[in-house]
Amino acid sequence: MSEQLGFIGTGNITTAVVEGLCTADFPPATIVVSPRNALKASKLSQRFSQVRIAASNQEVIDTCDTIFLATLPQIATSTLADLQFRQNQTIISLVAAISLGEMRKLVEPVQNVIRAIPLPPVAQHLGPILLYPENQKAISIFNKVGRPLTVATEQQFNLLTTVTALIGPFYALIDETTRWATAAGVDQPIAASYTAAMFHALSVLALDVPDGKFSTLVTEASSPGGLNEQALEVVRKHGGYDAFKKALDAIAIRMGEVPPSAQSGNR
Numbered sequence: 001m002s003e004q005l006g007f008i009g010t011g012n013i014t015t016a017v018v019e020g021l022c023t024a025d026f027p028p029a030t031i032v033v034s035p036r037n038a039l040k041a042s043k044l045s046q047r048f049s050q051v052r053i054a055a056s057n058q059e060v061i062d063t064c065d066t067i068f069l070a071t072l073p074q075i076a077t078s079t080l081a082d083l084q085f086r087q088n089q090t091i092i093s094l095v096a097a098i099s100l101g102e103m104r105k106l107v108e109p110v111q112n113v114i115r116a117i118p119l120p121p122v123a124q125h126l127g128p129i130l131l132y133p134e135n136q137k138a139i140s141i142f143n144k145v146g147r148p149l150t151v152a153t154e155q156q157f158n159l160l161t162t163v164t165a166l167i168g169p170f171y172a173l174i175d176e177t178t179r180w181a182t183a184a185g186v187d188q189p190i191a192a193s194y195t196a197a198m199f200h201a202l203s204v205l206a207l208d209v210p211d212g213k214f215s216t217l218v219t220e221a222s223s224p225g226g227l228n229e230q231a232l233e234v235v236r237k238h239g240g241y242d243a244f245k246k247a248l249d250a251i252a253i254r255m256g257e258v259p260p261s262a263q264s265g266n267r
């Protein structure tokens, strides 16, 4: 019998993962989602024949061997405390702020507990999916919707989860750039599509840079006396990149990690 995948917490990230899975080349036979949020669950079941809405969170657990946990962290503890799990299940926690150790206690007696961070573009089968610890079942599921990337330690998992906090600031950069061009006189739809397409193309190039040496891209783009060199100088002078590093520091601390600026030798 083919495996049923279950989801507890039918919100934004569950919607994206389920959409990605159901539109993949080899979609799962059945996906069981928890009834809350009712509208999102209903939209998924209307759109995809594989999706069934369970009557309760417990029914998701009772009918599935692999269960994704995707509630907000502040209600995860109370929600999971009322549920009964089985030892041979696999739990894939998408809850960014709960450690593996805490999650293992919440889903006892389950042994196989994995943390994962898929991002909204999984709906279009794009982007990295962070995993810890290594787990072949999770990799084969997430292979359908993006690029699974397993890290060797939970510290690395938390630090790369920290990086995902730049999604909002990244979109804000696209938004502010578009607003600036529009205010200066460019037609809004043209400004918007040009800006988004430019950042998209630049990101695609960055994916292919050997060993992540992005500084070579900076150098190549900033020819002496050119527009990019001037813009880079202005952004640096105004602490643009320092602001990003400060944001990463603040999120790392919230994730329970020590940011580079607080490590000995960097004070």
Ligand SMILES: NC(=O)c1ccc[n+]([C@@H]2O[C@H](COP(=O)([O-])OP(=O)(O)OC[C@H]3O[C@@H](n4cnc5c(N)ncnc54)[C@H](OP(=O)(O)O)[C@@H]3O)[C@@H](O)[C@H]2O)c1
Binding pocket: 008, 009, 010, 011, 012, 013, 014, 034, 036, 037, 038, 040, 057, 069, 070, 071, 072, 073, 075, 079, 094, 095, 096, 097, 116, 117, 118, 119, 120
């Ligand atoms: N969004 C992302 O890009 C992303 C990426 C990776 C990981 N995550 C993690 O995934 C989790 C969910 O994030 P999200 O953005 O999807 O949040 P969300 O859209 O708010 O989804 C959470 C869902 O949980 C439901 N819920 C509330 N109480 C529940 C209960 N007792 N039992 C079952 N479901 C319940 C909510 O229903 P109501 O709407 O009715 O309250 C809501 O639909 C978070 O822990 C976050 O850290 C998110």
